Amino acid sequence: MFFRLDSNNGQPIYEQVLRQIKFAVACEALRPHDLAPSVREVSKSLLINPNTVTRAYRQLQQEGILATVRGTGLAVTEQAPKQCRADRQQLVRQTIRSALAEAFQSGLASEEIRKVTDEELAALKPKGTRASEPR
Amino acid sequence: MFFRLDSNNGQPIYEQVLRQIKFAVACEALRPHDLAPSVREVSKSLLINPNTVTRAYRQLQQEGILATVRGTGLAVTEQAPKQCRADRQQLVRQTIRSALAEAFQSGLASEEIRKVTDEELAALKPKGTRASEPR
Amino acid sequence: MFFRLDSNNGQPIYEQVLRQIKFAVACEALRPHDLAPSVREVSKSLLINPNTVTRAYRQLQQEGILATVRGTGLAVTEQAPKQCRADRQQLVRQTIRSALAEAFQSGLASEEIRKVTDEELAALKPKGTRASEPR
Amino acid sequence: MFFRLDSNNGQPIYEQVLRQIKFAVACEALRPHDLAPSVREVSKSLLINPNTVTRAYRQLQQEGILATVRGTGLAVTEQAPKQCRADRQQLVRQTIRSALAEAFQSGLASEEIRKVTDEELAALKPKGTRASEPR
DNA sequence: GTGGTCTAGACCACC
DNA sequence: GTGGTCTAGACCACG
Numbered sequence: 001m002f003f004r005l006d007s008n009n010g011q012p013i014y015e016q017v018l019r020q021i022k023f024a025v026a027c028e029a030l031r032p033h034d035l036a037p038s039v040r041e042v043s044k045s046l047l048i049n050p051n052t053v054t055r056a057y058r059q060l061q062q063e064g065i066l067a068t069v070r071g072t073g074l075a076v077t078e079q080a081p082k083q084c085r086a087d088r089q090q091l092v093r094q095t096i097r098s099a100l101a102e103a104f105q106s107g108l109a110s111e112e113i114r115k116v117t118d119e120e121l122a123a124l125k126p127k128g129t130r131a132s133e134p135r
Numbered sequence: 136m137f138f139r140l141d142s143n144n145g146q147p148i149y150e151q152v153l154r155q156i157k158f159a160v161a162c163e164a165l166r167p168h169d170l171a172p173s174v175r176e177v178s179k180s181l182l183i184n185p186n187t188v189t190r191a192y193r194q195l196q197q198e199g200i201l202a203t204v205r206g207t208g209l210a211v212t213e214q215a216p217k218q219c220r221a222d223r224q225q226l227v228r229q230t231i232r233s234a235l236a237e238a239f240q241s242g243l244a245s246e247e248i249r250k251v252t253d254e255e256l257a258a259l260k261p262k263g264t265r266a267s268e269p270r
Numbered sequence: 271m272f273f274r275l276d277s278n279n280g281q282p283i284y285e286q287v288l289r290q291i292k293f294a295v296a297c298e299a300l301r302p303h304d305l306a307p308s309v310r311e312v313s314k315s316l317l318i319n320p321n322t323v324t325r326a327y328r329q330l331q332q333e334g335i336l337a338t339v340r341g342t343g344l345a346v347t348e349q350a351p352k353q354c355r356a357d358r359q360q361l362v363r364q365t366i367r368s369a370l371a372e373a374f375q376s377g378l379a380s381e382e383i384r385k386v387t388d389e390e391l392a393a394l395k396p397k398g399t400r401a402s403e404p405r
Numbered sequence: 406m407f408f409r410l411d412s413n414n415g416q417p418i419y420e421q422v423l424r425q426i427k428f429a430v431a432c433e434a435l436r437p438h439d440l441a442p443s444v445r446e447v448s449k450s451l452l453i454n455p456n457t458v459t460r461a462y463r464q465l466q467q468e469g470i471l472a473t474v475r476g477t478g479l480a481v482t483e484q485a486p487k488q489c490r491a492d493r494q495q496l497v498r499q500t501i502r503s504a505l506a507e508a509f510q511s512g513l514a515s516e517e518i519r520k521v522t523d524e525e526l527a528a529l530k531p532k533g534t535r536a537s538e539p540r
Numbered sequence: 541g542t543g544g545t546c547t548a549g550a551c552c553a554c555c
Numbered sequence: 556g557t558g559g560t561c562t563a564g565a566c567c568a569c570g
Contacts, residue, residue: 049548052546070418071555071556072554072555093255108223142339143337184341343542361511362521374529377493390498391518457554551560
């Protein structure tokens with residue numbers, strides 16, 4: 001597994017791990033009955049404490065994304081893909097909504113917000129589009 | 136003063152107070168040499184701890200938005216309006232940027248992000264159409 | 271608060287804490303908007319690690335029983351009482367069900383199970399009834 | 406052999422195996438001097454790790470239920486039937502006792518517990534009425 | 541004072 | 556090897 005941590009962007013590490021697992025499930029990099037990478041493995045490769053990984057995994061269990069197979073590891077559940085895809089949708093929507101609401105509340109007209117959003121989107125796009133360019 | 140607190144939306148209370156002062160300055164509800172409402176007044180009307188207000192005011196002093204007038208209170212500085220307007224711009228931009236970046240990073244295509252953004256903006260508009268009225 | 275820990279009965283400590291909070295809510299010893307005893311307080315009085323308490327409290331938050339009031343503590347939610355009462359019912363039922371199922375599966379006739387259950391209930395009763403006897 | 410595993414119901418697999426052997430002895434499906442099914446056989450038919458079966462068998466030897474017959478396998482001992490029947494009794498009793506105790510401790514009156522127990526027993530009965538048939 | 545996060549390292553049961 | 560629990564102690568932001 002190839003995790004990346006953005007340390008110090010305000011997001012707790014355990015949550016970054018959690019999201020990346022969900023993301024992997026959403027893109028079918030992890031499928032039902034697959035084992036998630038072991039706690040020790042993740043903690044070693046990311047140079048973080050096993051407890052931090054455990055915390056992410058525990059929450060994933062509570063959400064029904066992972067389930068323990070004793071002595072074996074944590075397996076992706078059958079329902080996980082559906083749930084993770086839904087999650088991603090909702091998460092993104094929520095984030096955008098609150099950002100826009102904040103912008104709005106701070107007194108900007110919606111046209112201005114729109115303009116800013118378009119600019120930022122344009123600034124972001126290149127990185128993602130380049131992927132389909134010939135190398 | 137016309138403050139509103141969204142308790143528990145993740146934003147620290149002191150920061151909400153801070154922003155609203157800045158906002159008031161940006162839209163000229165507070166002008167240079169006006170006195171900011173007293174700590175006591177704010178804390179009583181918002182039912183929050185005076186320390187919290189103090190903290191917001193302290194930071195506003197550090198940023199040069201407010202300045203003490205001995206024996207009188209905290210007054211808005213001459214440079215404050217310019218600074219607050221700039222701040223507002225930058226803050227909003229930053230917030231939107233990171234929200235979009237997060238959306239992007241979570242694997243959505245920029246068209247999808249665009250769509251979601253437009254929907255959310257439309258949902259927000261009704262309440263705030265007033266913002267585009269002539270001033 | 272007067273918590274009791276049955277150490278070494280197999281139940282994790284964090285879960286015992288969790289249950290006792292739920293129980294307190296169910297009996298209205300803790301009501302909505304009350305603050306749960308602080309992490310440090312509980313950990314000191316039970317001689318357990320703060321993290322263990324934190325874990326219980328975190329789960330109570332996830333279940334919507336408690337909610338953080340920042341810088342203040344963890345408050346019982348409005349919905350908590352209903353939820354805790356339901357929980358208790360369901361928990362007990364589930365425990366009994368699986369015990370009986372196990373008994374059944376191990377080859378006992380239901381009359382035998384019935385007999386054993388009655389005996390055990392009788393053995394348990396005195397402790398609870400004695401409380402209303404004169405001392 | 407007619408084993409069934411409830412994976413992930415909280416009971417260790419090795420213990421489920423162990424119990425089912427004991428059960429087989431208790432109901433005379435396995436009699437003294439019979440050979441217990443081989444580790445290989447069991448592990449293959451239940452799709453579990455041979456070590457897990459070995460562990461169950463090791464404990465059965467320690468309890469004197471099984472004994473090695475060199476070059477042949479593990480045979481049921483003479484004393485086994487008596488012991489297994491006693492075990493079963495005690496196990497069931499213990500399970501029921503702790504379930505009831507938990508129910509009690511969680512604040513229910515014994516009448517309520519009684520009611521719940523009866524309901525659950527009734528719900529269980531249909532499947533197992535056979536248990537009261539003459540043998 | 542409050543909770544939230546993280547690290548370090550221990551011990552356990554299970555496979 | 557796996558996860559689960561617990562301890563000890565640190566640092567942070569918030570009120």
